[in-house]
Amino acid sequence: MADVNQIRAGETALPADPAAKPDAGVVFIGRIRSPWARGNCPRNISKARAEHPDAWIELDPKWAPALAGLVVGQPILLLYWMNHARRDLLTQTPTHVDVARGTFSLRSPNRPNPVAASTVRITSLDGNRIGIDAIDCFDDTPLIDIKPWLETIDIPPA
Amino acid sequence: MADVNQIRAGETALPADPAAKPDAGVVFIGRIRSPWARGNCPRNISKARAEHPDAWIELDPKWAPALAGLVVGQPILLLYWMNHARRDLLTQTPTHVDVARGTFSLRSPNRPNPVAASTVRITSLDGNRIGIDAIDCFDDTPLIDIKPWLETIDIPPA
Numbered sequence: 330m331a332d333v334n335q336i337r338a339g340e341t342a343l344p345a346d347p348a349a350k351p352d353a354g355v356v357f358i359g360r361i362r363s364p365w366a367r368g369n370c371p372r373n374i375s376k377a378r379a380e381h382p383d384a385w386i387e388l389d390p391k392w393a394p395a396l397a398g399l400v401v402g403q404p405i406l407l408l409y410w411m412n413h414a415r416r417d418l419l420t421q422t423p424t425h426v427d428v429a430r431g432t433f434s435l436r437s438p439n440r441p442n443p444v445a446a447s448t449v450r451i452t453s454l455d456g457n458r459i460g461i462d463a464i465d466c467f468d469d470t471p472l473i474d475i476k477p478w479l480e481t482i483d484i485p486p487a
Numbered sequence: 488m489a490d491v492n493q494i495r496a497g498e499t500a501l502p503a504d505p506a507a508k509p510d511a512g513v514v515f516i517g518r519i520r521s522p523w524a525r526g527n528c529p530r531n532i533s534k535a536r537a538e539h540p541d542a543w544i545e546l547d548p549k550w551a552p553a554l555a556g557l558v559v560g561q562p563i564l565l566l567y568w569m570n571h572a573r574r575d576l577l578t579q580t581p582t583h584v585d586v587a588r589g590t591f592s593l594r595s596p597n598r599p600n601p602v603a604a605s606t607v608r609i610t611s612l613d614g615n616r617i618g619i620d621a622i623d624c625f626d627d628t629p630l631i632d633i634k635p636w637l638e639t640i641d642i643p644p645a
Contacts, residue, residue, distance in 0.1 A: 340553060347514045353568055355600045375639045392599065394499060394577040396525045398592025404643030407601055419552040432490055433633040434556030435639065442513045442631045444566055446604060448643050462644055471510065473600045475591040478580020478643055482594065485562030485606050485636055486620055
């Protein structure tokens, strides 16, 4: 992971991959299906949404009872595991940024825990298949959580 | 974890703790400090905020360079690990809800991956200490991510 050959100008990394010694374990509860792969994946969810992708969640059937109470049209917060990301970068230079910035000031997938968070709307519900209005990750990205989006928690205080 | 004695009326659980076989590992990047413990912890961040708690993040110093670019006043999305939660519940009955609901329709800490998400504002920045306006978790809860909150990603589409 900390291969200096992969580091761009201004980027810094920890001397070792922090993921070598995990503190806790995550389980994958399903997969996100999207039209995206390396090369055609939109840079963010706004750009993804503009392309009206066919996107959905294939939830592991054993978790299907946990969907009870969710409804079509509802906004949800998805947490998913960016399994192609590197985890050792302290500062990084995304292609749209001129100078290196701290990992925690960016939404880059490269971070100590490569958990992405996006807010989407449910467009359909059929057993363990959950249609969503858009997503910005590669097809087959592991899903780790679905939460109801709530204005009182998910909008910053004034 | 799947102790039937702990299950309330209407609740359902997987037959085994899903966390026994993790698919990936998370690393703790710091701790959230708060006045809360079992018994006095507010039910959600709105209630926590109303009590004007003294709350801050103690980031592991090795990650401090990754804060570059964050500023006081900025809204951030925190992801933290609810290490006292159970991970096997499919449906559950929080104290404020009458009938059991699916885990994914609730913000309960009890979920397959006990990652909580809250949006807060940075009130101070001093080395690896980040003041925040409020939080709703126990003192010493492990932190796993800090992201800039962005309207284009974190507000549902119309």
